[in-house]
Structure formats: structure tokens, C-alpha cells
Amino acid sequence: MKIGIVCYPTYGGSGVVATELGKALADKGHQVHFITYKQPFRLDSFHENIFYHEVNFSNYPLFDYPPYETALASKIVDIAEYEQLELLHVHYAIPHASAAYLAKQILKEKGYHLPFITTLHGTDITLVGKDETFVPVVTFSINKSDGITTVSQSLKDTTYEHFDIRKDIEVIPNFIDFSRFKKLDKDHFRKVIASNGEKIIMHTSNFRKVKRVDDVVRVFCKIRQEMPAKLLLVGDGPERQNIEKMSRQVCHQDDVHFLGKQDAIEELLAISDLFILPSETESFGLAALEAMACQVPVISSNTGGLPEINIYGETGFLSPVGDVDDMAANAIRILENEETLAAFKERAFKQAQRFSLDRIMPLYEAYYIRVLEQASATA
Ligand code: GMT
Secondary structure: OEEEEEOOOOOOHHHHHHHHHHHHHHHOOOEEEEEEOOOOOOOOOOOOOEEEEEOOOOOOOOOOOOOHHHHHHHHHHHHHHHHOOOEEEEEOHHHHHHHHHHHHHHHHHOOOOOOEEEEEOOHHHHOOOOOOOOHHHHHHHHHOOOEEEEOOHHHHHHHHHHOOOOOOOEEOOOOEOOOOOOOOOOHHHHHHHOOOOOEEEEEEOOOOHHHOHHHHHHHHHHHHHHOOEEEEEEOOOOOHHHHHHHHHHHOOHHHEEEEEOOOOHHHHHOOOOEEEEOOOOOOOOHHHHHHHHOOOOEEEEOOOOHHHHOOEOOOEEEEOOOOHHHHHHHHHHHHOOHHHHHHHHHHHHHHHHOOEHHHHHHHHHHHHHHHHHHHHHHO
16 A cells, blocks of 8 residues: 655654554555655654655745645645555644645545545644634544544544544554563663662653643652652653753752653663653553553553553552642552562553554554545545
């Protein structure tokens, strides 16, 4: 199959999922064409079945807001015709779904049929999409998609709740590539960070308000009162400076490490004992699943799709959003006893296996075939 994939190429879950899916499809012999404004950061090596097409546009002084959507739609038209794409898969509705619809209509005028699937990832629905400004276009372009998927049941429910969607939505959860995310032996590294055997707590995110990284620091302070521990904060974003300031006031500076953006997350997870994800909303929580794949239990908020991956009392614990006392108490429950910790680690790993790439990728392939059949029947 010849598939076009549109996604955000930078750091962020939706771009990671789109890129890893494209790579897996290419491994299975499909020809995959990424269409984005920058090379996706996980597209880091040559593959005979993967092609990258950059969306570029000249920055004419009249454009206070560069018309990316128009440039993207034009690029899709060009690549679809030239490469004879059979299907387009766009990740994150805004503005990819409306650009895909526009491209489809232009191609239709030329007698070319290009069905498209929209995968909703979370903030395109929960935060940005619900902004009144976007509602008409998001609703229209989701309804015009030939196939719609969400990454969790929770996101499917939220989409129906907040948008007037008249089509079926397929839930296809995010996945883990176990050839990359596995327990690695990094004991030497652990000794550098926690030379006195301290427990290592980790959080990774894009440091946006929705991630509530300040709660991570508060929970850590409470854990630190009970046992020696270190906190690794991985990632960068708008809230980082505030969090750094706050942590200097409330924690001992040697205990909290701000590591910035890191590519080799699996190496840091290899030395971690606990992962904290206290987000306000989280449609899936890929970061938590990556932790579990590396045998790290998760303390999370009880929101969005998180209960679909983090199982209470088995792979970690879930607390109401903002309840740092409960999160800290649960963290201590897991960490204070080595046997308990080992049992949580093992169960976290087992649960992550349910989301292996080998299990989830065929769901996408089967869905592609179904959508293509339906679309050609109605074309
Ligand atoms: O806000 C983010 O965390 C980034 C965002 C994205 O689209 O890059 O993540 C969303 O999609 C991820 C991949 O499907 C999910 O794992 C995240 O839960 C989701 N983020 C939120 O819902 C806040």
C-alpha cells in the first residue's frame, strides 16, 4: 500500500506515534510518505520504503500568520498525484484534518480519489479543539474523514461528548516498540545519579501547564521526607523556568535534576524506580506506557485514558488530579519495600506487553483495508 502520513514532526506524543507507525508499516513492505514541515525527529535512519516530503512556503511580509494549512494541502495534492498515494493518514486534527479534506476535494476535481483517516490524539480534542474558535472546522473535517481513530476509549467518549460527530470512531491504542523500550543494564549510570542507593523518581513531558509538573515536585518533596531519593525531570517547555524556581525553594538542589530534552528516554527509565504523571488531562499517556515497558511503576492522576493503561494497585496507583498527598502516600507504599517494588515492576511490564507494536500495528493495517473498501464502494 502507498500511504501518506501527516503529523507534527517535533517532540510530542502524536508525532512519535505517527513516525513509529510509519516505520513499522515500512518494515512490513508498505511505502510510506511523510509530509511535514520538518523531518520527524524519530525518522533518524535510511529506509528504502520511507520518503520524506517537506512542506515549505515563502515568508511573504504580508503573512503575519504563515498559511501553513494551504501549503500543506497543496503539498498533499502534489505528492498524492506524483507518488500515486492510496491512503492518507493524518495525526492530530488541527490543522491536518481540514488540510486533508481540502486536498481530497482538489484531487477529486482532477478525478483522483484519496481517502483519509484522522487519528485524534488528545489535546486536539480536549484543549485546542474545544476552543470555540476551532469547533466548526474541527467538527466538519472529522465528519468528512473516511476513517476516524482515537488513542483511547476515553478520548472517543470525549470526542462524542464535545463535538457533533456522526460517524463511527475506532479505538486503536498507542503502542510500544519493545526492541527499544526494555529494561537496560545501566547500573553504572545509576551510581552516578544516586551514589548512596537513593530511589530514583522520573517524570518526562513537554512542561506545559496541563502536565502539572509542579505536582511532581510536591509529591517528590513528600517522598524525600520519608526516604533518600532523587528526581529526574526530563523535557522542556513553557513551565520549566517556573518549576526550576519553585523546586529551588522547596527541595534540596542536589536532589532534583533538570535534564532537558533527551532522546534516549529508555536509558533514563532503566535506572528509575517510579514514574510520576499527574496531568490535568491525558488522552492516553504514552510516557507512562514507555515507563511501564521499562519495568517502572506509575503514579498518575485518574484522568482521561490513564486508567486504561495504569491499573490501580497493580502497575501503580491513580489519584484525583492535584491530590499530591494521595500520590505521595501511594508512591511511598510502592517504594518503601523492595518486594512490593519488584512486584509492581513486574506487573507494569506485563501490562505494557498488551500494547506491543506487534499487537497494535495489525489493527491499523486492518482498519486501513476496511476504510479503503468502504471508500471505494461509496466513491
Ligand atoms: O500534550 C501532549 O502531551 C502532546 C500530545 C501530542 O499530541 O503530541 O500528546 C497527546 O498525544 C499522545 C499520543 O497519542 C498521548 O499519549 C498524550 O496523552 C496526549 N496528551 C494529552 O492528552 C495531554
